[in-house]
Amino acid sequence: MIYGVILNDAASLQKIGSLDEAPYKGAPQAPVLYIKPANTRVADGATVKLPDGANSVEVAATVGLVMGRAAARLSPATALEVVGGVVLAGDLSLPHASYYRPAIREKCFDGSLPVGEVKPPFDLSKLVLRTEIDGQLVEERSLADLIRGPARLLSDVSEFMTLNQGDVLLLGVSYMAPQAKAGSRVKISADGLGSLHFTIAQGA
Amino acid sequence: MIYGVILNDAASLQKIGSLDEAPYKGAPQAPVLYIKPANTRVADGATVKLPDGANSVEVAATVGLVMGRAAARLSPATALEVVGGVVLAGDLSLPHASYYRPAIREKCFDGSLPVGEVKPPFDLSKLVLRTEIDGQLVEERSLADLIRGPARLLSDVSEFMTLNQGDVLLLGVSYMAPQAKAGSRVKISADGLGSLHFTIAQGA
Numbered sequence: 001m002i003y004g005v006i007l008n009d010a011a012s013l014q015k016i017g018s019l020d021e022a023p024y025k026g027a028p029q030a031p032v033l034y035i036k037p038a039n040t041r042v043a044d045g046a047t048v049k050l051p052d053g054a055n056s057v058e059v060a061a062t063v064g065l066v067m068g069r070a071a072a073r074l075s076p077a078t079a080l081e082v083v084g085g086v087v088l089a090g091d092l093s094l095p096h097a098s099y100y101r102p103a104i105r106e107k108c109f110d111g112s113l114p115v116g117e118v119k120p121p122f123d124l125s126k127l128v129l130r131t132e133i134d135g136q137l138v139e140e141r142s143l144a145d146l147i148r149g150p151a152r153l154l155s156d157v158s159e160f161m162t163l164n165q166g167d168v169l170l171l172g173v174s175y176m177a178p179q180a181k182a183g184s185r186v187k188i189s190a191d192g193l194g195s196l197h198f199t200i201a202q203g204a
Numbered sequence: 205m206i207y208g209v210i211l212n213d214a215a216s217l218q219k220i221g222s223l224d225e226a227p228y229k230g231a232p233q234a235p236v237l238y239i240k241p242a243n244t245r246v247a248d249g250a251t252v253k254l255p256d257g258a259n260s261v262e263v264a265a266t267v268g269l270v271m272g273r274a275a276a277r278l279s280p281a282t283a284l285e286v287v288g289g290v291v292l293a294g295d296l297s298l299p300h301a302s303y304y305r306p307a308i309r310e311k312c313f314d315g316s317l318p319v320g321e322v323k324p325p326f327d328l329s330k331l332v333l334r335t336e337i338d339g340q341l342v343e344e345r346s347l348a349d350l351i352r353g354p355a356r357l358l359s360d361v362s363e364f365m366t367l368n369q370g371d372v373l374l375l376g377v378s379y380m381a382p383q384a385k386a387g388s389r390v391k392i393s394a395d396g397l398g399s400l401h402f403t404i405a406q407g408a
Contacts (some may be wrong), residue, residue, distance in 0.1 A: 001205075001241045003308075033308035035239045037205045039366045051364045072314070104207075104237035109364040110276070160255040160313040162243045 001167050002036040008172030010145040015175045031156050040113040044196050048111040050203040056181045057200055060091040060173030061129040061188040065150055066118050072162040079154040088116035088196045090188050091173050116196035124150055131178060132187040138178035146172060205371050206240040212376030214349040219379045235360050244317035248400050252315040254407040260385045261404055264295040264377030265333040265392040269354055270322050276366040283358040292320035292397045295377050320400035328354055335382060336391040342382035350376060
């Protein structure tokens with residue numbers, strides 16, 4: 001199972017603007033989580049076919065922590081001991097205006113999570129992620145501005161949910177990430193994590 | 205993987221009242237889906253410990269379709285051919301005021317989906333589900349008022365998501381289902397599906 005979190009970086013919170021009005025009524029106090037089920041995961045080199053009626057997709061570069069063993073109720077101080085690997089991911093979402101309803105169709109369509117090669121864990125606190133679409137750099141983001149870093153996020157999520165070996169926790173995605181269209185070739189890369197390539201294809 | 209849907213019955217839509225204002229702006233046009241990951245599933249007879257700080261839980265009786273084989277892009281006319289079984293489930297949620305943020309903690313805590321014994325498929329269109337808490341009947345609902353019946357729901361969900369063998373699609377839960385407290389003993393039953401028992405326990 002793959003879990004992710006939105007609004008986990010200062011830049012995204014700034015971009016989304018005030019969260020004081022309904023329905024949000026304030027910035028999130030707990031991680032705002034979502035799930036990417038097994039049907040979403042595809043490997044490096046995949047061609048991702050968009051669902052019917054979709055012509056473009058948001059491409060959010062992120063990094064996943066891969067669980068080396070099952071765990072629950074982890075403290076921030078020791079949470080990272082259970083991480084068996086780290087991995088690049090391209091979290092694809094159909095553009096959607098609001099988070100007020102669980103966006104399952106928009107975030108969980110087949111192939112909506114290309115995932116790279118799993119690497120041994122290392123310090124991610126200053127990692128820079130680069131996204132290129134058709135050879136052009138469209139986003140560069142640093143994990144230095146995460147609100148919950150890897151250890152804190154893992155601790156918070158495992159407080160109520162047992163994570164199993166092989167589960168992946170994605171560290172956060174940019175709000176309104178760059179969009180790719182059908183036909184686009186995407187590359188996501190980061191020092192120490194290699195690169196991840198995929199192609200977006202038109203649906204029926 | 206287990207998928208569910210909210211607001212899929214006339215009684216729930218009536219109870220939630222007008223959806224014309226923000227953030228909803230109208231009744232749902234597509235199934236409003238959620239996911240119950242593997243950590244939520246427990247068997248008949250389980251004791252479900254509530255997460256820290258929670259004292260009560262909503263108990264929503266529902267029925268799951270168990271996939272007999274992997275499938276995608278099913279038409280309503282033939283969707284039920286892939287169903288290998290049907291099963292009672294008690295979908296537990298911590299009470300939460302709004303659906304505007306994905307309610308992962310509230311719906312996905314460990315043990316939040318007691319599931320009964322899988323039975324061979326049969327016609328569910330008039331099935332009546334009964335929920336008893338501490339021996340008292342607290343809800344009786346009929347699947348006759350589903351907005352999307354089993355075939356239509358399975359078709360709509362499989363339009364964008366491949367379902368695997370053993371995946372479960374829950375047919376819908378009541379809005380503001382009856383609540384059970386720590387110490388309560390719950391029984392859910394339906395003709396042809398037997399009964400499902402579980403106990404709610406206080407968290408730390």
